[in-house]
Amino acid sequence: MENKMDNQTVTMAHGAGGKQTSELIDKVFAAHFANPDLTADDAAVLTPPVGKMAVSTDGFIVSPAFFPGGNIGKLSICGTVNDLACMGAKPLYLTCAFVIEEGFPMEKLEEIAAAMEKTAKEAGVRIVSGDTKVAGKGQVDGVFITTTGMGQIEDGVKVGGELAQPGDAIIVTGDVGRHGCTILLAREDFGIEADVTSDCAPLWHTVEEVINATHDLHVIRDATRGGVGTVLYEIAGQSNVGIRLNAEKVPVAPEVKGVCGMLGLEPLYLACEGRMVIMAPKAEAEKIVEVLHKCPYSQNAAIIGEVTAEQPGKVVMTTEIGTQALLPQPGGELLPRIC
Incomplete structure (x- = not known):
């Protein structure tokens, strides 16, 4: 033009x-x-x-x-x-x-x-x-x-942060922390060169495919400012439930993991702009992940944990060596600030 x-x-x-x-x-x-x-x-x-x-x-x-x-x-x-x-x-x-x-x-x-x-x-x-x-x-x-x-x-769909239930599976629709890592590197404050691209994507058609597969969904939340970790704490508080994560199951791109390792950042607290957290009954979880794997923006979707009745309001993570650690509650200035 x-x-x-x-x-x-x-x-x-x-x-x-x-x-x-x-x-x-x-x-x-x-x-x-x-x-x-x-x-x-x-x-x-x-x-x-x-x-x-x-x-x-x-x-x-x-x-x-x-x-x-x-x-x-x-x-x-x-x-x-x-x-x-x-x-x-x-x-x-x-x-x-x-x-x-x-x-x-x-x-x-x-x-x-x-x-x-x-x-x-x-x-x-x-x-x-x-x-x-x-x-x-x-x-x-x-x-x-x-x-x-x-x-x-959509008819028959009711989701919200207050609807998580003990026994729900926790699904993330792709690898986490890419947008926050991309913005951090784009500012050139650290002089780090890494091939990281934002996950920024419109996700309605992804959600539509999940809804078409099942209406038995409790929570859908996009993990933007504050990342997946912040979202999980928000939902744990809204629903008065506990969250148990498996660190090994959380998908993180190698380049994002490398940058976070150098800077001492937790990928779970870095912003995403094309990732959602879904909570649904365990019986539906594998079907949901199978659907997500066929969508263009969720091919790395994974079940990363479960909702529990224990320790309401807390997010506990089973580490890669098998120990359990309380994920710190987000507060103060989240880095990098994206908006």
Whole structure:
């Protein structure tokens, strides 16, 4: 697509509401987000879903905005689509709000919009409305994006962090910690070179396949900020249950394990952007994992532990040498901070 805005940067005039604002919206956003529900009016008029609806909002301020495996645009779609999917909801509509720093390259902004277009198409969700603001130099770190998503909850599906039950199997849909490790290395603070790519991915179709295989699901949660370890502590608290993990069963890519070893980090506490924790009765677990192995973003899915009635609110891990250790409860500043 020919774009006359190449080699330009975003100026304060692009946020003033006049001609330049219209140019920015038309040539960057509308050009990539075009669909029958995208509105030029003050609000989109939509057909509501049948039955129950899930709604989620998330803000994205990742630094750097471009990283191996994605950028802030792809992330802004995946994050909200995945939050809806965790409630068993098929994503239907998204709105997005941009806050752009004066001087941000127009070429980079279009790259972000193109990633959003591609990811939304893959997820089957329509961007229907948005907002654009320009902040002065130094007021924003490049670009911030907030997305709100609406989805239709599938019939017969009821999941939530308070529904975990003793005897449930704990499944993770792939190797953990890759996004957090990628962001850490992309900042170049440590001078470590490792071939690590973010797991950032839209997961609705993965969840859909699991739902099609069984409705006997208790918890689905995406392990974003704080990683799998933080999510497990959250669920243990919500459901008042204990969590027992087997360290040997937790999938970690060798390159992530190597970086974590050098820096003294625990992969379970590093962010994922394409991984979910699923809790379901043990009788369903092998079937769920078999389904996950056939999906593109969950080929390393594994059963990593079980829910117990003992030690409610705690996460205990059986180590590789057979001893049991209490996984430290997350607190303070989680590193690397991803948002």
